[in-house]
Amino acid sequence: MRTRFLVDGMLGSLARWLRISGYDAEYRREADDDSLIEEASRTGRVLLTRDRELAHRARKRGMEAVLVEGEDEVFQLGELAAVFGLELDPSCSRCPKCNGPLTRVEKDQIKDRVPEASLEAFEVFWVCGVCGNVYWRGSHWDQIVSTLEEAERLSGSGGSKRL
Numbered sequence: 001m002r003t004r005f006l007v008d009g010m011l012g013s014l015a016r017w018l019r020i021s022g023y024d025a026e027y028r029r030e031a032d033d034d035s036l037i038e039e040a041s042r043t044g045r046v047l048l049t050r051d052r053e054l055a056h057r058a059r060k061r062g063m064e065a066v067l068v069e070g071e072d073e074v075f076q077l078g079e080l081a082a083v084f085g086l087e088l089d090p091s092c093s094r095c096p097k098c099n100g101p102l103t104r105v106e107k108d109q110i111k112d113r114v115p116e117a118s119l120e121a122f123e124v125f126w127v128c129g130v131c132g133n134v135y136w137r138g139s140h141w142d143q144i145v146s147t148l149e150e151a152e153r154l155s156g157s158g159g160s161k162r163l
């Protein structure tokens with residue numbers, strides 16, 4: 001089974017990049033330490049945190065936790081890719097906004113919800129099964145691909161500690 005993650009409130013950008021890379025990453029902006037530990041334990045997710053004490057507590061309970069120390073999310077993603085052997089594949093992205101699964105849809109299913117210029121310029125669209133957001137590979141797509149390639153290059157350079 002693919003590694004699934006629970007991401008603490010300080011790592012929202014990393015959570016989005018994990019989703020774009022095709023990984024199930026739940027993000028809890030407000031959760032306290034106890035509820036993060038409880039949820040990660042109950043759902044079998046790897047806890048990602050910037051809080052050394054929280055990572056330590058999770059480890060003591062026999063859970064997998066990573067203390068994420070890199071400043072930059074590309075570097076953080078590269079570290080996780082190295083530790084967990086992640087394949088960073090934007091063709092199986094989840095919704096970057098809410099972590100919902102994306103489903104490919106036909107143009108006429110979303111034609112009222114996408115700017116006309118995008119409808120004309122693109123053929124392939126996806127809809128989030130949870131929040132309903134529509135996605136297509138617009139002008140930012142090349143940037144996403146090159147960011148993930150950069151993260152893959154960085155993987156293996158070390159920094160975060162798997163506890």
Ligand SMILES: [Zn+2]
Nearest residue numbers: 095098128131
């Ligand atoms: Zn969504």
